[in-house]
Amino acid sequence: MTSLSLKNVSKSYGTVEVLRNIDLEIQQGELIVFVGPSGCGKSTLLRMIAGLERITGGELEIDGMVVNNVPPAQRGIAMVFQSYALYPHMTVYDNMAFALKLAGKSRAEIDTAVRAAADRLQLTEYLDRLPKALSGGQRQRVAIGRSIVRDPKVFLFDEPLSNLDAALRVATRIEIAQLKESMPDSTMVYVTHDQVEAMTLATRIVVLHGGNVEQFGAPLELYERPANTFVAQFIGSPAMNLLEATVTTAGETTTVCTTDGGEAVVPIASGASDADSNVKLGVRPEDLTITESDRFLVAATVEMVEALGETTVLYLKAQNGATSLIAKLPGIHAISRGTPIRLTAAPEKLHLFDNEGRSFLHR
């Protein structure tokens, strides 16, 4: 069942268009993550769903009802802000009860809902405290609790972990994942710029860039079959390497050769028109291996070595210094700076992108 649907939604401030023709169908029970670099419009899109920003084009439906002009409180949504936005002069209890009081619920109903949410988030002993007497993680939980008590159709999270320190971020991320599991029927939309949060939490990820949806799909689909070079380089860390290459043979499988004599047969179909065209050959750092053989993908010179123990990260220059590469090799390797090496990768791990950056798989 569709819980949230965006049809051709766009947003502009005057003549500046910040979001263009966003089309998303979100099913009930999904946790959708909007991810993208700063300024890509992901927070704006979330605020449009919340009703805090006016929608300047297209339609937004929640549970099959167009809500473009419905005020935030009547959309059946709850939002957790990046800054938590707790009411500083109210106790934790009053913070959580505020929305219910405004909705005119009875005292007993409010008490039940607040205590249930507090219990679930281990906040019971803090109910009488003011927000300033809580730690960052506890404040975050209050903010989440405040949205739970309202029992909304859609939860909206605006970078909820970005104010927490690294350790707490991991812990809270797991809490959110457990929260989602305990509420299988609620739909959640989660904005972040952190791809680890995106990959670990999401049912499906929306990658936004420059006001456009670059790709919408399950986390591993984005990793394995990125639709374009932006997604390819945004998902995964370190980012995917892109090599300049030329198609030598098109067909069921595509043969490409890199400019310094490397060659690969990629099991991706291409058309006759692709023959002899310049393409980008994508390969993830963790898929590269060192080879001595003449059948290599790319020859490169080691610029820097980061030995982390479990992995060794090599920073390389290839193709006459024109291309920077990163290789992430498992285990410990004794390689020194300036060493010329040859790298290869399994053919099924290779990606092909055309001149405009679109993947051959998504044309």
Next chain:
Amino acid sequence: MAANIAGKKSSLTWAVHISVALLVLLWLFPTVGLFVSSFRTADQISSSGWWAALFPSEQNEVYRTGDPDENRVADGDMFVVTGNIFEGAGREIRAWGVSSKAVAAYQPGETAEMKDGESVTLQADGSYVWRGNDKQISGRGQRIFITATVPPEFTVDNYLTILFSGTGQDNMAKAFFNTLTVTIPATIIPIVVAAFAAYALAWMEFPGRALLIAAVVGFLVVPLQLALIPLLRLHLAIGIGKGYMGVWLAHTAFGMPLAVYLLRNYMVGLPRDIIENAKVDGATDFQIFTRIILPLSFPALASFAIFQFLWTWNDLLVAKVFLIDATGSTTVMTNQIVELLGTRGGNWEILATAAFVSIAVPLAVFFAMQRYLVRGLLAGSVK
């Protein structure tokens, strides 16, 4: 290098401390002087400065022994008059004498031998023995000059006069309550109105908002004297006339630009997320205002309240124009002090007391709420 910086900093700190101390003294000196003077009599004020009133002082006083014809007692062929020169409170006698030429010739307990066997003995507690023959112990009592240390002496008579027993213009009680009647509504009304306006100017989207804010800033620099006469004519024309209603409205109008400006600046600095969260929670603008904005703006509200209270309390001009009529029944304290200057110009004790009564309430308000004043001002404007 580090030592240099540290040295520089400490010398600056000293400069700050010294200027703070100077400012405190500058404020404290006249205030304490006024306070001390208000507890002194007219004679004390004219004979010594208020600072002298805080310490015991040496005074020369003249007493006379009891009337010899009534009090003398025969002692052989001599007569003796005994008694105590102090009828009420005693003095600490440091020296005494029997002649105006030598007022401090003897110590307490010594005996002054005069002509022909006449003698006077004065004890430290003021008791004396005056001994002499029939002729000597007659007529008027013997004069005794003493040099005494007088402890500080204060009186609350001035306050009794000003607040309770005084007649006519000496009695400020009515003016005190009139001033309160002016000040309290003239503080509350502009705050209430300005808080609503400030919320709208800070957080509600409507066309012309920027222009309105600019207008408020513009009104800040309009001197109120410009508006006195036109406003009074308006009040007379629409039937408000001179009276409390008129002065409340005038103070409200004159205080409004600063109130709106201060409160709007404070409110606009409140986190946007909190207000948006309240919107998502289902609060209307009015609920956001009353449940979120007002409680969070308390420092700014308090700081403006102190301002408005202080200057409506001290105001003379607006009260003269909009309130005080020929009957004088609505006079305020500032006006009454001006009139006192005319009628009781020489009575410093009355003037000092009247002045202190009029500054007491602002002082109390200021000290009770000064931390909000500082916090609210900084938060509102500097940010």
